[in-house]
Amino acid sequence: MTKYEAVAQAIKTDIENGLYKEGQPIPTEELLTVQYDVSRQTIRKALSLLVEDNLILKRQGSGSVVRPKRLNPRTGKIAVVATYISDYIFPSQLRAVNDVLSENKYTAVLSATRNCVCNERAILEEILKNPVDGILIEGTKSAMPNPNFDLYEKLIGMDIPVVFFNGYYPSLSGTYSVCADNRAGGAELVRHLIERGHTKIAGFFKSDDIQGHQRYSGFISELFRNGLIIPDENVFWYITETKEDLFNNPQEVLNRLGDNTAVVCYNDEVAFGLIKCLLSAGRRVPEDVAVVSFDNSNLSRISPVTITSLSYEDRNIGRIAAQKLVDILNGKEVTSEVLPWTFIQKESS
Amino acid sequence: MTKYEAVAQAIKTDIENGLYKEGQPIPTEELLTVQYDVSRQTIRKALSLLVEDNLILKRQGSGSVVRPKRLNPRTGKIAVVATYISDYIFPSQLRAVNDVLSENKYTAVLSATRNCVCNERAILEEILKNPVDGILIEGTKSAMPNPNFDLYEKLIGMDIPVVFFNGYYPSLSGTYSVCADNRAGGAELVRHLIERGHTKIAGFFKSDDIQGHQRYSGFISELFRNGLIIPDENVFWYITETKEDLFNNPQEVLNRLGDNTAVVCYNDEVAFGLIKCLLSAGRRVPEDVAVVSFDNSNLSRISPVTITSLSYEDRNIGRIAAQKLVDILNGKEVTSEVLPWTFIQKESS
Known part of the structure; x- marks a missing residue:
């Protein structure tokens, strides 16, 4: 038996004897090194063995605890x-x-x-x-x-x-x-558009999901950081229940877009709908209106004009x-x- | 000079001599009673005097501090x-x-x-x-x-x-x-409607203001607490920019309302618009659809059917x-x- 196996065995015996109770912490690594007079590395290997044996649980920021017996039988x-x-x-x-x-x-x-x-x-x-x-x-x-x-x-x-x-x-x-990182994504898309010379930038965001709030937060903060004040009317908010209706009235969308030359879209679904809406009204993408988006989905490839988008890569x-x-x-x-x-x-x- | 005036004068002198610095705490009431060998009540009266003289500030949960000289000149x-x-x-x-x-x-x-x-x-x-x-x-x-x-x-x-x-x-x-207390208000309106026998209750809420989130939160939690599962489609969300368009298409509103017999409205503006919309479509309020609301504004009195509403009273x-x-x-x-x-x-x- 190696040194760490011996330490693991000793801790296991303590748990079985009820010295450390279910769901309760076992001593810290520092204390265990003193108790067993071995190196930190040995303690760590011993604890890893106990984790593998399902005897203890490592809890984020709070050391190890004795694994409670399952409240529910394992179902797989x-x-x-x-x-x-x-x-x-x-x-x-x-x-x-x-x-x-x-x-x-x-x-x-x-x-x-x-x-x-x-x-x-x-x-x-x-x-x-x-x-x-x-x-x-x-x-x-x-x-x-x-x-x-x-x-x-x-x-x-x-x-x-x-x-x-x-x-x-x-x-x-x-x-x-x-x-x-939705907030960083929103800011990155705005920076890209500003680098391309855009100063009038609209946005489409989903208001009932946190991803929409975070993407908008990066979008609007980055605009303001660059001294670009975007009227609230240039932000198109939609929710799950109104998603399907976003481009029902293309003329209304074009009117609200007004003189904006670029749009940050919540995702490729919206960007795809917007690009079709713009093209059908005789607007060119990106010459008249640039469109950027999130998700780099299949839609971003099959769109009439392929969509610049943020990707998850692998x-x-x-x-x-x-x-x-x-x-x-x-x-x-x-x-x-x-x-x-x-x-x-x-x-x- | 009374005892508390004398204590106030002594603390004032300490402040003027720079013993306690601007923005820094003065000793706690407990310590001051010991220091000046007087009752807690005397210390409190002395501190009140110093507050009145604009020499110290009471800060929530952190005792008193020496009032900093204004960073900005008083403008009134x-x-x-x-x-x-x-x-x-x-x-x-x-x-x-x-x-x-x-x-x-x-x-x-x-x-x-x-x-x-x-x-x-x-x-x-x-x-x-x-x-x-x-x-x-x-x-x-x-x-x-x-x-x-x-x-x-x-x-x-x-x-x-x-x-x-x-x-x-x-x-x-x-x-x-x-x-x-918007959350409690949302729950109270739902309880009122349930007491009146309603089980199909829709809602109109504003999604960009926290009041809308809180009123919705009380509304939906109280419905669920009573075992009433309200489909999300029965919640009409709007924002500042779409408020004016809520009742543009009365038939669409009636379709979405479906078989709901009661509606909780974000405020009397919405309730007023909804009641006019319902009456113009030949629906009776409250016989066909009951409507309740927040704010008890003038609108709640001048509505064609006066609106049951939560009031701020005085x-x-x-x-x-x-x-x-x-x-x-x-x-x-x-x-x-x-x-x-x-x-x-x-x-x-």
């Missing part, structure tokens, strides 16, 4: 709750989620909220009735007050880990999130979020992540 | 920044503000943002160029990320007190606010906010306030 199931399943960038995100989960012997139980808090409530109630090992979820209407925190808190209290992807609720504690949020949830279930210490964008120049700007 | 001016000046409930709020300020020998310098962050920015820049003694302000688009925090922070750094009324930014520290937010700002300028300790509503039953529900 992970609830994966997206806003949409079959549209836009969601299929590729969900494929990646599924790959990671099945590699780790979990079954994904998939559902979609269509960004409605009433659907989210029904789904969370179903999970409470039939618990799963963990939840991977995209927050619904994450920029609005959420009436389902009571259910989220029940799930967290049942020690079911919750990892948010794309959208999350900043005020809901005890959860993790994996998101794009940082698939679904994959990273799923891996994080698996890590948590394996007792590893994880942190929330904000992922940078990659700028992809195409024809629209 | 207060910037009063509203979203709107001449509409709706704003004239009466601003009249009350003006009364309180002029009683206290301040001149109100009035401006309006029309709820645009670009106007708010121009107004704050003007105040930075021509400082005032204090700012009474209604937050602009307070439920959206605000790009003007840099200017607010400069003003706060110049020791110009800022009191928000109606709308405020929860994440902007170092300021005070006076608001209605709690004029403008008066209370202005008094708070005057108190701060006089060195008094103040706290933010959330004011309760009074339910006023009329014909519409």
